[in-house]
Every structure is written in structure tokens, then in C-alpha cells.
Amino acid sequence: MQNSVVVTGGCGFIGSHFVRLLRTARPDWRVVNLDKLTYAGNLANLTDIGESGHYRFVHGDIVDSDLINGVVRDEQPWGIVNFAAESHVDRSILDPAPFLRTNVLGAQVLLDAVRQGGIKRFVQISTDEVYGDVQTPPDEEATLRPSSPYAASKGAADLLALSYHRTYGIPILIARSANNYGPHQFPEKLIPLMIRNALAGEILPVYGDGAQVRDWLFVGDNCTAILQVLEHGRLGAVYNVGAGEHRPNIDVVRAICRLVAEETRVDPQALLARIQSVPDRPGHDRRYVMDSSRIRAELGWTPATPFQDGLRTTIRWYLEHQDWTERVTSGDYRAYYEAVYRRNWGAHG
Ligand code: NAD
Numbered sequence: 215m216q217n218s219v220v221v222t223g224g225c226g227f228i229g230s231h232f233v234r235l236l237r238t239a240r241p242d243w244r245v246v247n248l249d250k251l252t253y254a255g256n257l258a259n260l261t262d263i264g265e266s267g268h269y270r271f272v273h274g275d276i277v278d279s280d281l282i283n284g285v286v287r288d289e290q291p292w293g294i295v296n297f298a299a300e301s302h303v304d305r306s307i308l309d310p311a312p313f314l315r316t317n318v319l320g321a322q323v324l325l326d327a328v329r330q331g332g333i334k335r336f337v338q339i340s341t342d343e344v345y346g347d348v349q350t351p352p353d354e355e356a357t358l359r360p361s362s363p364y365a366a367s368k369g370a371a372d373l374l375a376l377s378y379h380r381t382y383g384i385p386i387l388i389a390r391s392a393n394n395y396g397p398h399q400f401p402e403k404l405i406p407l408m409i410r411n412a413l414a415g416e417i418l419p420v421y422g423d424g425a426q427v428r429d430w431l432f433v434g435d436n437c438t439a440i441l442q443v444l445e446h447g448r449l450g451a452v453y454n455v456g457a458g459e460h461r462p463n464i465d466v467v468r469a470i471c472r473l474v475a476e477e478t479r480v481d482p483q484a485l486l487a488r489i490q491s492v493p494d495r496p497g498h499d500r501r502y503v504m505d506s507s508r509i510r511a512e513l514g515w516t517p518a519t520p521f522q523d524g525l526r527t528t529i530r531w532y533l534e535h536q537d538w539t540e541r542v543t544s545g546d547y548r549a550y551y552e553a554v555y556r557r558n559w560g561a562h563g
């Protein structure tokens with residue numbers, strides 16, 4: 215069907231924003247959201263979207279080839295967008311195995327389903343981390359030099375997708391985005407973790423000297439880029455998606471302190487005093503930046519959300535949804551937190 219899309223990982227952070235964008239911007243499309251519901255996948259991210267002729271949820275694993283082939287056979291989708299992944303670098307340092315399984319074998323299962331024909335567009339969601347630590351902004355043809363097991367697994371999936379395009383001629387596209395932030399992000403990544411800890415009265419743990427630079431992209435802007443790639447991207451092409459909002463981590467954490475203080479009417483000094491340097495992450499990349507001129511020139515995409523605005527929107531969302539944060543940090547979160555923030559990477563558990 216021309217207007218049917220399978221979104222994998224649609225209950226996670228970026229995937230849930232993308233499902234919502236499709237339902238609002240392309241209301242006549244049918245969206246099938248296939249998600250394993252790991253710790254990072256949350257049905258509560260999509261409570262506003264009910265099952266209908268235009269939306270179906272499938273609880274399942276992308277590594278399960280029988281399930282994937284069955285969904286493709288039943289739905290005959292026009293496109294697939296693969297968000298499903300293990301997505302956190304620190305977890306990949308604790309245990310790389312689930313990253314290889316989902317991010318590489320899962321991608322292979324989906325690519326093999328595309329090989330069977332019928333699907334017109336397969337978008338692999340990738341990351342700037344595949345380029346590794348960079349000084350000069352890489353364009354899409356730059357060599358991949360991933361540093362973490364997470365980044366290596368994402369790079370492997372990109373290479374597999376490109377190899378399938380060349381060998382089997384299947385219609386793949388790749389979107390490599392910068393660090394996303396926004397509502398519904400699991401509080402293990404920098405921005406939501408700092409907001410959570412600021413609100414919970416806990417320390418704000420900055421890795422090493424805090425001078426590492428990331429390019430911060432508001433999740434809504436990434437989703438509009440992915441939709442452009444899905445509909446209009448050149449088959450076989452890679453698109454870098456960066457916002458050009460480069461900031462050292464320490465500046466980001468201080469900005470969060472000031473905005474949380476403003477929004478909650480507390481003394482900013484009290485929050486700033488809770489910033490603590492903790493031992494660095496092993497293999498930590500100092501700097502991610504990308505040359506994103508291709509997507510701007512070819513597809514006319516530009517980010518719409520300045521960092522200060524996106525950060526304020528994000529902080530307000532977490533303030534208004536503290537029940538969401540409570541819920542997603544109830545289960546195994548404490549054990550994870552202790553494992554990472556004890557900074558004893560070899561001894562998980
Ligand atoms: P997330 O961790 O919030 O969500 C991942 C989702 O995938 C969850 O809903 C989870 O249940 C699901 N999932 C995990 N394993 C699965 C499996 N085997 N089968 C089916 N579903 C499975 O991740 P996110 O931050 O939303 O990232 C989405 C994608 O974007 C990932 O591919 C990630 O590598 C990429 N990416 C993320 C960022 C970022 O800043 N968050 C930046 C660049 C690229």
C-alpha cells in the first residue's frame with residue numbers, strides 16, 4: 215500500500231515522536247508500530263494515539279524473522295523506518311551483547327525482509343557517533359571510526375544497509391542524526407538525567423572535565439528531517455542531520471540549572487552547587503559535529519528550534535510529567551544507575 219509504513223522502535227523516545235508526526239502530518243497513512251518494549255520502550259509515550267484503521271501496535275522483536283516476515287506479508291508496507299535499537303553508550307560499555315543483537319542482527323532481519331520485494335523505502339536511523347571523535351565536520355562520505363560498542367553496532371548496520379543496496383539493489387536510505395533531546399527521553403541520557411536529578415535533589419554528575427562537545431538537535435526537528443528522507447531522499451544515500459548547536463556538556467548542564475531554577479523559582483546557585491565532576495567514561499569521544507549541508511541543499515530541511523527554546527520546552531515537559539519519570543525509573547533503573555555511576559565498568563551488577 216502506497217501509504218503504509220512500519221515504524222520499529224516507535225515506543226521509544228524519537229520513534230514515538232515520529233509516529234505522532236506521521237499521524238498528524240500524514241493522517242491518511244497507516245502506521246504499524248513494532249516494538250519490543252524494552253526498558254526504553256513505553257506505551258505511555260503514545261497514549262494519545264489509539265488503535266484504529268490507521269494505527270496498529272505490534273509487540274515484538276526485530277530479530278524475530280518469522281514475526282517480521284509475517285508483518286511484511288500482512289501489511290505489504292510501502293516503507294519501513296528502523297528506530298529500534300539499544301541506544302545508550304554507557305549501557306554498551308557495561309554489556310555490548312544486546313547492542314550487537316538488536317542493532318546489527320535486527321537490521322539484517324529487516325534488510326532481508328526488504329530483499330523479498332515490495333517495499334519501496336527503508337530508512338535506517340543512524341547517528342553521528344559512527345564518525346567517532348572528530349575535529350573537522352565529516353560529510354556523509356567520511357570514514358567511519360566508531361569508538362563505543364554502541365557506535366560500532368550502529369556503524370555495522372549502516373555498512374550492512376549500504377552493502378544490501380549495492381549487492382541486491384534494495385531501496386535503502388540512512389539518516390545520521392546528532393544528539394537529540396526533548397520530551398519523553400529516557401533519563402539515562404545527559405539532558406533528561408540532569409533535569410531529573412535537578413528536580414530530585416540529587417548530584418549532577420559531569421563526566422571528566424565536561425568540555426566534550428555535542429550538537430543538540432530538538433527531537434521534533436529530527437523527525438521532520440526523517441520524514442523528508444523517507445519521502446524524498448535519494449535511494450542509497452546517507453543524510454547527516456545536525457542542528458549546528460554545538461555546546462560543551464558543562465555549558466548544557468549550567469543552562470539546565472538556570473532554566474530549572476527559573477521555572478521552579480529556586481536559587482540557581484543551589485542547583486549549580488550540585489554539579490560534580492565524576493571519573494570519565496572509557497573511550498569517551500570529545501567532540502561530535504557533522505557537515506549537514508546535503509540534507510539542507512537536496513531536501514530543503516532546516517532545524518526550526520533554537521537550543522534555548524527547545525531546552526525550556528523540554529524542562530517544562532519534565533516538570534509537568536514527573537509521574538512519567540517516576541514510572542520509567544521505578545524498575546531496574548536504580549541498579550543501572552548504581553552500576554554506571556559507581557564508574558566500575560568491568561563489574562556490572
Ligand atoms: P530509545 O532507547 O529511546 O528507544 C528504542 C526503542 O527501540 C524502544 O522503544 C525499545 O523498546 C525498542 N527496541 C529495542 N530493541 C528492540 C528490538 N530488538 N525489537 C524491537 N524494538 C526494540 O532510543 P532513541 O533515543 O529513541 O533512538 C532511536 C534511534 O535513533 C536509535 O536507532 C538510535 O541509535 C538513533 N539515534 C538516537 C539519538 C539520540 O540522541 N537519542 C541520536 C542519533 C541516533
Ligand code: TYD
Binds near residue numbers: 407419424
Ligand atoms: P549521552 O546523552 O549519553 O549521549 P552520547 O554519549 O551518546 O553523546 O551523553 C552526552 C554527553 O554528556 C557525553 O559527552 C557524556 C556526557 N554525560 C555526562 O557528563 N554525565 C552524564 O550523567 C551523562 C549521562 C552523560
